[in-house]
Amino acid sequence: MKRNATKYPGVFYREAERIGGPGTEKVFYIVFNRDGKVIEEKCGRQYADDMTEARAARYRAERIENKRPSRKMIREAREVKPWTIDALWEDYQEKRPDIKSMLKDKSRYKHDLKQHFGKKKPSELATLDIDRLRLRLMKTQAPATVKNIMELLRRIINYGIKRNLIEPLKFKIELPSANNLTTEDLTSEQLARLLKALDEDTDQAAANIMRLALYTGMRRGELLGLTWGAVDFERGFIAIRDPKGGTDQTIPLNAAVRAILENHPRISGSDFVFPGRRKGKHATEMRKSISRIALAAGLPEGFRPLHGLRHVFASMLASSGAVDMFTLQKLLTHKSPMMTQRYAHLRDDVLRRASDMAGEIVANAVKTAREKENGKVENAGWAVACVGKPESG
Template identity: 40%
Template sequence: MPRQTRHSTEFSGVYFVKLANENQSFFIRYKRNGKSVEEKAGRSNEGWDAEIACLLRAERMSANDAQAGELQQDSASNAGQLWTFSKIFEKYLRLRPDLKGRENDIYRFKNYLELDFADIAPEEVTHDDVERFRHNLQNKSLKPATVRHVLELLRRLANFAVKKNYCRGLSFKLEMPKVENQKTEELTQFQLQNLLRVLEEDPDLQVSNLVRMALYTGMRRGELFELCWSDIDFHHKTITVRSAKKGQHPTIPLNEMAEKVLAEHAHVEGSSKFVFPGRAGKKRTECKRPLLRIRKNAGLPEDFRLLQGLRHVYATKLVSSGKVDLETLQSLLTQKSPLMTQRYAYLLDQRVEV
């Protein structure tokens, strides 16, 4: 398609293209990072004119100047100051306001990293420093996973500083401690019946049905939060899992129990595209309080992680029933590695013994 002719206006960097019915489409031109950029502003039948387009151009140029100024300021800062972990962490939080796990990172830095690393730069940290720090954390009787999370944050901040060209990074490879995280949570039949009873009585239908879906499909917490009505194919009885890693979107069967929950839930959720939306119909990000309430009312153990635990309950029930093998279970759980599914192999052995 040939490029339409641009006509100049009385405003610098603002042009228009003639359309049908005497309408005009306005464009603006400006420089971004030294390169010329052309952007469509809008049409005259949408209320746009050359003067409004000029204001948009000024806004774009102002934002570009501010960004350039910040880059210059960062460059000057890099040359004239020591980038300590404290300053790196402050910058890290400011540049990533929507960071998942932000509150956890703040807690780990303030309670564990700050005392030992706040006032030194990554390049000043030695391998012995980290080993002493790791040993001190372990002496505090912290869980292995907590120690790993703290060390992972230290490494992440150092890598962030290198990526932003603030300073040099660690002079050695920071190895993460291995964590045996193979806890397979189970519920007795009595506990499961109690949970189902509490779900029937709980006033929060959104969360109650979310918990039911975790039990009936084995979907992960994040996958349930991401689930949209467009992901559910009632005709072919499948669910598309959208939050699987590396952009893959596998499908899992929509079984009879899950289908019943969703059919009834359609009258509860309203107009949001999400099946279990958060506030104002947007994607849900948390449901900790109602989950704690449900767990308490059902009399479940305090260390039972409701959504994660029900994923394991779903898996153990399937394997114990003899209806699926481990390969099929891996597919149903959308697990990339068969090693993750291998934790349920002992159930196959129990079936053979019986």
């Protein structure tokens, strides 16, 4: 096969039949000296491996400096250990413990990726598998959460590719858009049914976490990780801990929440309000009980109880007209006012109704004045008529 030179020293290519498509593709090779020997190695294919002249030149430089193993060594290493998604994830956790999102990543992997992809090798994945995962997640998760889960899968696979543990995928993992602007709400009838279901359910721990979501607007993770030490009964505040090491925030301990917490049992040996089964850990989920309560209350399909009740809390305050956007931002512990703007239209409705009311008041005032004026005219006419009428006798 003819060797074709490139503009890079020690890099050439041969034309070969394209893998997985019509026509031909370039197969790149490098040549270099080591210990007095001339070494020739195959770098990769133009389309199958996404190889280019420039990448082949970088590959050659790394081989000369002995920073990169040969393709043969990589192939042998892959054959020794089957690099499944599970294996890559274990290695990824060990090598990258510094990642801030690792705690959430562990939960995402355990609940959303392991069951479906854990035992598979990346080379066994197809675009259909990724599409099915995305559609499955979209049924129960927020768009931003789905994006985070898909991004984690892509990160794990890219980790393996960059360390030459696996071959690159033949397709790209496309991430969905994270439009989280859907605001969940409940009607007054649905809310009444929910409160009744909460009172009647046997799992009052799950009922209380839902009550707190409704009366505080706290996030799911904040509720599950809530400690008694963060509740200041004396001053009337709850401290919201920032899991990423940022500034902690506080929200008021209102009367309803105070009553819930004062009657909530404290478990000996744990500072968590909702302790988990493992000692020293908080509860990670209460899906079974929460789903049962939501079903008993007849909540809308697709309503996410804890996340949705946070939205209900915000919507009720915004639509009341008694709370401005700045105050609502502080209560929701939003770092940016833009995050609170999704509720602005509810306050706009209040302002619109108030404006309409002002118009009605003016209209009624004008109407009353005219009626009084018309009444004076009628009375004056009646008086004139009486004066001009001769007395009977």
